[in-house]
Amino acid sequence: MSLFDDDFYSTRVSRKAVRSSEREGKSFSFGKPRRDGSWSNVRIALTSSLVSAVAAVTVFGLSVGFGGGGSVQKVNPAVATVQTGDPLERTIQAAEKVRPAVVSIINEQALSSMGAGADDLDEYGDEGMGLEEASLGSGVIFQKEKGKAYIITNNHVVEDAAAVKAVLSNGEIREASVVGKDSITDLAVLEIDSKGIDVVAEIGDSNGLRAGQWVMAIGNPLGLSDSLTMGIVSKTHRIIPVSLSQDGVFDWEQEVIQIDASINQGNSGGPLIDLNGKVVGINSMKVADFGVEGVGFAIPSKYAMPIVESLMEFGKVTRPYLGVYTMDLEQYWAQQANQTDAENSGLDDEDWLEDGEAAGDGDGTELPPIELKLPKDVRDGVIVLEAVGPAKDAGLAFNDVIVKLDKQPISSTMELRKYLYAKKKIGDKIEVTLYRDGEKQTLQLELGEKAEE
Structure with missing residues (x-):
């Protein structure tokens, strides 16, 4: 079954319908004047009405801009296109325009049977190290420059890849290299040889x-x-x-x-x-x-x-860096409510978030139990589990509870990160409002740039 019903979506009128209309329709004719030169009252009335209508249309046309200083009514071009274009043909043309620029992405990783990951390739090299297809994805060529073609894809498509290949629409396989990737927005850019690539997608x-x-x-x-x-x-x-x-x-x-x-x-x-x-x-x-x-x-x-x-x-997205591993205060209250023994008062490494990012392996150091002293009305904020970089230099410490950035209330790690990335830049000053041992304090610090892992 086709996606569109031709009879419903077509803007054309069938010949059968036209012939039927001609048979059933009635023609309105003023006829010829009488031989004696006189006109009937009906004919005079009809002629007068027609002249009046033409005059009214002409005056209206001049007032809306058919010629003169009136304002012109604008027509939405998108609507006009939809009304006049054949939907079936438009889909075909749109697909033909872009398809040659769409590629398949192959993510290759070290053979799991060898017990090696992508990082091991740096030590042993490609020789003697088998690769297998780990995942498949897609991408689109959006730019050609200096003998290279550039592809947009998702970060998760090329994540942990030891090697990346791009398969062109004609089936040709080419080696691809990662220009840059960003896990937060889930975007990545790849680079391949542009030889023989003629079509680039329009953004x-x-x-x-x-x-x-x-x-x-x-x-x-x-x-x-x-x-x-x-x-x-x-x-x-x-x-x-x-x-x-x-x-x-x-x-x-x-x-x-x-x-x-x-x-x-x-x-x-x-x-x-x-x-x-x-x-x-x-x-x-x-x-x-x-x-x-x-x-x-x-x-x-x-x-x-x-x-x-x-x-x-x-090769990356530069973002401001506060330098705190955090836990949402809401999560802390939930843990306290469900706590059944003292063991649950600790945190595993994976619970740590650094400016909203996973803290990674950590150093295996056990955190002391979190014992917060807060006013009863403070229920939202983020707990500092560890301060590094700019935060450490400014004096932030374990068990501090951040509640505001530049007087903007912060109730979660997500809000902390969104404020940093949307409102601040590297090198900007920021005011941090926090509670320490139940006392409200304010610190000033300068945001840095996070170093590469």
Whole structure:
């Protein structure tokens, strides 16, 4: 069954309908004047009405700008396009425009049977170290420059890769290198040789999307390369909480486009295009749950492209760094409520968040039990588990509870991170309001740049 019903969506009128209308319709004619030169009252009235109508239309046309100083009524070009274009043909043309620029991404990792990870390649080299296909994804070529072609994809598509390959639309496999990646926005840029690549995708403006608008997802779902799916924009702006460290603690929020076009494993990193063949988003994720269908998400182009530009220029996204490992006060209260023995008062390393990021391996040091002294009305904030860098230099310490940044209330690690990344820059001064041993204090510090791991 086709997606569109031709009879319903077509703007053409069938010849049969025209002939039927001509047979049933009635012609209105003024006829000829009588031989004696006289006109009937009916004919005079009809002629007078016609002249009056023409005059009224002419005056109105002049007033709205057919010629003169009146204002011209603007027509939404998107609406006009939808009304006059054949939906079936537009989808075909849009797909043909972008498909040659869509590639499949192969993430290769060290053979698990050898007990080696990607880091071991640095020590042993590629020789003698087997690689296997770990995952598949998609990407889109968006730029060609100086003999290189650049591809946008998702960070999770190339995460932990020992080697990355790009498969062109013609089936050719090329070695790819990672220019830069960012786990927070889940974006990455790859580089391949541009020889023989003639098509580069055009980036569109996701700000112009409207709910109900037709869009298409192109990619490599389930290893089926060069696949297209189609649907509508379900919601132009949807906020999705994400756990960057995959520990079940939501420490970031991603603003995405919600679509009902089918998104499956392998579609990640591929383009979401409009019916003009422009990339308006990067397919990123879907809701994978029993009984859930048609709920997919894409990173809007307006958010993706500034990140891509930073990755192209610096190989990373530079962000301000406070230097605190934290735990949400809300989580602490929940633990206290459910605590059954003294052992639960400690924290594992994976519970630590550094400016909202996973703390990593840690040094194995056991934290002393958290015993907070807070006013009864303080229920929201973040607990400092360890201070490093700028925070340590400013005097922040274990068990401090941060409640404000620059007088902006902070109730969670997510809010702390969002404030830093949205409102501050590296080198900016920031005021930290906190409680220490029940006493309210204020510290000033200068935000730094986080060093590479």
